[in-house]
Amino acid sequence: MMLYDHISSNKRKSILLIVLFFVIIGILGYALGAYIGNVFIGLSFAIILSVIMTLVSFYSGDKMILSMSHAIIADKKKYPHLVNSVEGLAIAAGIPTPKIYVIDDSAINAFATGRDPEHAAVTVTTGAIQRLKRDELEAVIAHEMAHIRNYDIRMMMLVVVLVGVVALLSDLFLRSFIYGKRKDDIKGGTIVIVVVLIGIVLAILTPLIAQLIKLSISRKREFLADADGALLYRNPKSLANALKAIRDDKEPLVEAANKATAHLFIENPLRNFKGKVNGLFSTHPDINERIRILEKM
Amino acid sequence: MILALWIIIGIAVVIVLYIVFTFNRLISLRNRVDNAWSQIDVQLKRRYELIPNLIATVKGYMKHEKGVLTEVTKMRANLVSGSMSEKAKASDAISNAFKTIFAVAEDYPKLQASENFKMLQEELSGTESKIAYARQFYNDNVMALNNGIQQFPSSVIAGILNFKEREFFKTEESEKKSVKVEF
Helix, strand or coil: CHHHHHHHHHHHHHHHHHHHHHHHHHHHHHHHHHHHCCHHHHHHHHHHHHHHHHHHHHHHHHHHHHHHCCEEECCCCCCHHHHHHHHHHHHHHCCCCCEEEEECCCCCCEEEEEEECCEEEEEEEHHHHHHCCHHHHHHHHHHHHHHHHCCHHHHHHHHHHHHHHHHHHHHHHHHHHHHCCCCCCCCCCHHHHHHHHHHHHHHHHHHHHHHHHHHHHHHHHHHHHHHHHHHHHCCHHHHHHHHHHHHCCCCCCCCCCCCCCHHHECCCCCCCCCCCCCCCCCCCCCHHHHHHHHHHC | CHHHHHHHHHHHHHHHHHHHHHHHHHHHHHHHHHHHHHHHHHHHHHHHHHHHHHHHHHCCCCCCCHHHHHHHHHHHHHHHCCCHHHHHHHHHHHHHHHHHHHHHHCCCHHHHHCHHHHHHHHHHHHHHHHHHHHHHHHHHHHHHHHHHHHCCCHHHHHHHCCCCCCCCCCCCCCCCCCCCCCC
8 A cells, every 4th residue: 555655654754864863963063072172072962952852842742832823622512513524534544533723813724743643633723614615624634634644743843853953053063163262272183173164064054954854845745745635535626725715815824823833734824925935945835836736636 | 405405494484474474464454444344333323323313303394205214214223233235325325315304404494593403414414424434444444455365476375364355335326536646
């Protein structure tokens, strides 16, 4: 089954990505250590920092994201169709029913988070519940369910944290270099100097590279979740129509969204109406492109 | 001579490993099918429980459509007892009957406005789509299992270990259209 293959490829990629990030973080820590004169301290600081941050986000990242987004548990009496749709699509996806949350916001949007299908949450805005047709809402939930089943939620959470660690370390390194006193007497031979120089280059470039990696993964995941969501719901037109409604939303800004959570949503919640910043730095692929692909299915 | 022996041992190990791997894969495919089937059963049972409630609510309004209600009552028992194909048939017949009932209900604003009816309608349509989803999941898993049993070389092992193909939960019209995904 190609779907199960896809999931294991995603798990493999997660591991590869984490290794890549740990190598970057290791080099940064080494350079920081070489600069302050003790490689061991620098390296262990970097590793401990990233391990702690990864563990914290792994086990409580979803709760932080949900509370940051002002999401509240959806009441079945109040939103019967939402709850029924999530329960139904969980059956179709073969995963346990995720927790269901609602954000009180008139913009149409939705996201999924968690560390695995057993610890996952689906969140939709009240705008989506009120303004999307029933089949469109269900298609949006199918898209989110695909994110959960494919372990995209875990992948994105880890990527975000590791991007954060890289940014933090780079910043620390550059600051201590710029404001530090020991510019002239770095102990050790040419190797240490070379490492420190590499560290400087890395410190300047890696936050940018890490960010680009994150964004490119995020965009790719959206296309995949569209396709898998369409497979689950067996009706790509409904998702295309939902995306059109989202595209034509006059007030797309989700008040409680921010830069740290924007990539989670089905479409960028921070965009301005008509304002287009697609390309290398966008969290989401061009929505018209997504609609076009869905309509061709 | 020694080399030939090692080669034979090597091949034997690979074959044994392959058999173990295939056996485990078939077992997990079969468990998935069983699990998927129980999901359908849960939803059919839920629907079975909701039907008396619906009939009690709409009976007063359906003077001219008594036949539909009798049909639903008759088919209801088959949802929880009976063979898979009987269940599938009963489920589809009831889905069709519901369409009629809800269409007729639109002529009665008082019924439409009743909270109880609204809740029932939401609950029944939710159950209906869950049955469809469970069926979809079940049939996908049956296909994966049947492929494993039919395709060579796992078919040989399935044959020796007596794995049986499963039946699709199928009916004529109500299958949802399948979707072609391509990039």
